[in-house]
Amino acid sequence: xxxxxxxxxxxxxxxxxxxxxxxxxxxxxxxxxxxxxxxxxxxxxxxxxxxxxxxxxxxxxxxxxxxxxxxxxxxxxxxxxxxxxxxxxxxxxxxxxxxxxxxxxxxxxxxxxxxxxxxxxxxxxxxxxxxxxxxxxxxxxxxxxxxxxxxxxxxxxxxxxxxxxxxxxxxxxxxxxxxxxxxxxxxxxxxxxxxxxxxxxxxxxxxxxxxxxxxxxxxxxxxxxxxxxxxxxxxxxxxxxxxxxxxxxxxxxxxxxxxxxxxxxxxxxxxxxxxxxxxxxxxxxxxxxxxxxxxxxxxxxxxxxxx
Amino acid sequence: xxxxxxxxxxxxxxxxxxxxxxxxxxxxxxxxxxxxxxxxxxxxxxxxxxxxxxxxxxxxxxxxxxxxxxxxxxxxxxxxxxxxxxxxxxxxxxxxxxxxxxxxxxxxxxxxxxxxxxxxxxxxxxxxxxxxxxxxxxxxxxxxxxxxxxxxxxxxxxxxxxxxxxxxxxxxxxxxxxxxxxxxxxxxxxxxxxxxxxxxxxxxxxxxxxxxxxxxxxxxxxxxxxxxxxxxxxxxxxxxxxxxxxxxxxxxxxxxxxxxxxxxxxxxxxxxxxxxxxxxxxxxxxxxxxxxxxxxxxxxxxxxxxxxxxxxxxxxxxxxxxxxxxxxxxxxxxxxxxxxxxxxxxxxxxxxxxx
Numbered sequence: 124x125x126x127x128x129x130x131x132x133x134x135x136x137x138x139x140x141x142x143x144x145x146x147x148x149x150x151x152x153x154x155x156x157x158x159x160x161x162x163x164x165x166x167x168x169x170x171x172x173x174x175x176x177x178x179x180x181x182x183x184x185x186x187x188x189x190x191x192x193x194x195x196x197x198x199x200x201x202x203x204x205x206x207x208x209x210x211x212x213x214x215x216x217x218x219x220x221x222x223x224x225x226x227x228x229x230x231x232x233x234x235x236x237x238x239x240x241x242x243x244x245x246x247x248x249x250x251x252x253x254x255x256x257x258x259x260x261x262x263x264x265x266x267x268x269x270x271x272x273x274x275x276x277x278x279x280x281x282x283x284x285x286x287x288x289x290x291x292x293x294x295x296x297x298x299x300x301x302x303x304x305x306x307x308x309x310x311x312x313x314x315x316x317x318x319x320x321x322x323x324x325x326x327x328x329x330x331x332x333x334x335x336x337x338x339x340x341x342x343x344x345x346x347x348x349x350x351x352x353x354x355x356x357x358x359x360x361x362x363x364x365x366x367x368x369x370x371x372x373x374x375x376x377x378x379x380x381x382x383x384x385x386x387x388x389x390x391x392x393x394x395x396x397x398x399x400x401x402x403x404x405x406x407x408x409x410x411x412x413x414x415x416x417x418x419x420x421x422x423x424x425x426x427x428x429x430x
Numbered sequence: 431x432x433x434x435x436x437x438x439x440x441x442x443x444x445x446x447x448x449x450x451x452x453x454x455x456x457x458x459x460x461x462x463x464x465x466x467x468x469x470x471x472x473x474x475x476x477x478x479x480x481x482x483x484x485x486x487x488x489x490x491x492x493x494x495x496x497x498x499x500x501x502x503x504x505x506x507x508x509x510x511x512x513x514x515x516x517x518x519x520x521x522x523x524x525x526x527x528x529x530x531x532x533x534x535x536x537x538x539x540x541x542x543x544x545x546x547x548x549x550x551x552x553x554x555x556x557x558x559x560x561x562x563x564x565x566x567x568x569x570x571x572x573x574x575x576x577x578x579x580x581x582x583x584x585x586x587x588x589x590x591x592x593x594x595x596x597x598x599x600x601x602x603x604x605x606x607x608x609x610x611x612x613x614x615x616x617x618x619x620x621x622x623x624x625x626x627x628x629x630x631x632x633x634x635x636x637x638x639x640x641x642x643x644x645x646x647x648x649x650x651x652x653x654x655x656x657x658x659x660x661x662x663x664x665x666x667x668x669x670x671x672x673x674x675x676x677x678x679x680x681x682x683x684x685x686x687x688x689x690x691x692x693x694x695x696x697x698x699x700x701x702x703x704x705x706x707x708x709x710x711x712x713x714x715x716x717x718x719x720x721x722x723x724x725x726x727x728x729x730x731x732x733x734x735x736x737x738x739x740x741x742x743x744x745x746x747x748x749x750x751x752x753x754x755x756x757x758x759x760x761x762x763x764x765x766x767x768x769x770x771x772x773x774x775x776x777x778x779x780x781x782x783x784x785x
Contacts, residue, residue, distance in 0.1 A: 312510060312512060312514035313514050313515075313516055313517070315481060315510070315514065316508070316510055316514035316515075316516070316575075317516075317527065317531075318481070318501055318502075319479060319481060319501050319506065319508040319576075320527050320528035320531065320575065320576075320578075320579055321501070321502040321505075321528050321531050321532055321579055322502075322527070322531040323502070323531070326531045330527075330530075330531075331516060334518045335517065335518060422517065422561055
């Protein structure tokens with residue numbers, strides 16, 4: 124019985140403490156409810172309704188018509204094929220660049236290191252249309268390389284190479300930005316240990332570095348891929364929008380939408396719904412990977428802590 | 431295999447990490463590089479391993495110059511301060527790594543890993559992951575992994591730095607035992623003088639990128655070559671003063687000092703370890719100093735007493751053995767007398783004199 128009176132004041136103090144703490148964090152009910160309903164309203168009008176509407180329009184005449192709308196004309200098929208080619212190539216280029224950049228930034232100390240970190244983010248800040256224009260200025264008929272390319276019969280602008288280049292440009296930061304914090308947190312210790320045990324650079328990279336960064340890398344790849352498939356502005360400028368040749372999926376959606384007939388209108392919604400589905404799938408994979416990378420970082424932190 | 435280091439220098443930017451360092455570790459010996467952080471000991475170890483390159487100087491294993499060899503060709507076992515275990519690999523795969531990258535056959539790897547796990551007493555944990563191990567277990571996995579490549583020498587960077595006191599003590603003794611079994615020339619880095627003295631055959635004390643003193647633990651402890659070594663090897667009481675005419679006048683402490691019979695007065699500093707001071711209730715001899723007890727801490731194997739001399743404004747640490755402490759019945763505030771059994775006097779730019 125001794126412990127009870129001894130305990131009580133403490134418990135009371137503790138509970139008033141938390142009550143006070145909570146009260147300080149809590150705003151009046153009308154502010155809380157006001158903010159919550161505001162956010163829901165904005166989400167509903169700007170996100171949920173439009174997304175749902177795309178699917179509603181696309182499927183309004185049933186899945187069979189939907190499939191016909193999607194596959195009726197060869198040009199739409201062509202756009203899908205082009206996107207499925209451009210995106211993986213850009214992603215691959217980005218993986219190579221991203222790993223190399225993240226490696227350089229986290230493993231070496233060199234002059235211009237912070238500048239490089241900043242420049243990697245530049246494509247996020249530049250409007251895609253402007254990015255497209257920059258490539259036109261370089262590779263167009265009046266651009267720096269234009270005459271030389273023409274003389275050698277190399278087609279860059281209004282063709283596959285330019286589409287890949289601008290897509291790679293606008294997606295450049297994704298992989299590197301994901302990897303830099305992961306590699307920073309994990310540190311170089313394991314890599315140096317591998318070298319001390321006789322591994323060469325290649326063995327060290329594949330057996331130690333890649334397994335350690337794989338979730339972060341995959342996360343970057345997923346985001347990069349989604350952006351690469353959805354890119355419109357930059358591709359719009361450099362592709363020439365040659366129907367059946369240089370139209371990607373988003374460009375094709377635009378062309379069909381402006382087609383003027385109810386058939387093209389329906390097709391544009393069908394194609395848009397494919398892009399939207401892609402976004403939703405990306406979102407779910409992203410959530411799953413975020414948990415994985417968070418667990419990796421937590422483990423890295425806990426190992427460093429116990430040491 | 432002996433290790434010889436000749437005139438190594440290494441600079442990081444404007445910081446001189448190593449300045450013309452030479453040393454030799456005899457074949458089969460266990461050598462400790464001891465020093466505070468920034469003394470260059472880890473840099474030296476990494477250069478010996480080939481993980482860092484020197485600006486000048488050379489590294490030899492036995493008679494073979496390995497200065498320009500890769501870590502792989504040098505065949506060293508290196509244990510990292512924070513173990514650097516491969517987090518996505520099991521204990522088995524961690525230990526096997528060095529053999530896997532050398533493309534050894536699977537059966538050989540399996541046998542060798544089992545032998546090593548037995549050696550470091552981790553047989554049952556082969557399938558665990560590093561995150562599931564305690565600090566002491568991780569440390570032993572790191573050691574087994576380093577030994578798996580049949581290294582010619584073993585290098586350990588602060589091997590016990592991250593462990594708690596009890597585990598550290600156990601692992602120290604175990605490392606010494608293991609060394610006696612496998613007889614691999616071993617160099618380890620530590621900032622803990624107790625650890626260096628307990629484990630090593632030879633201790634090399636480093637400071638500011640150069641070697642301050644090297645010798646057996648006994649030699650270094652009993653005959654510190656410089657005030658720095660004296661100070662670094664544990665608690666000391668410092669007295670500043672002068673010497674002349676065979677006398678050292680150190681404020682509170684005036685003692686005969688026949689090693690310096692000259693009339694010319696010179697600056698000197700005297701160092702006395704806490705256990706080299708005695709406490710009496712009454713004045714005794716000529717050199718005892720009147721002090722007041724300020725703090726008494728009898729916890730541990732010795733009683734740590736703090737006393738203060740009002741006359742000289744000087745605080746001293748005294749270690750008494752427990753019997754003596756009980757006999758004296760010391761309490762804070764007591765008036766007592768302190769004398770030194772042993773004093774080391776250092777004069778700037780002069781060798782050590784010991785009384």
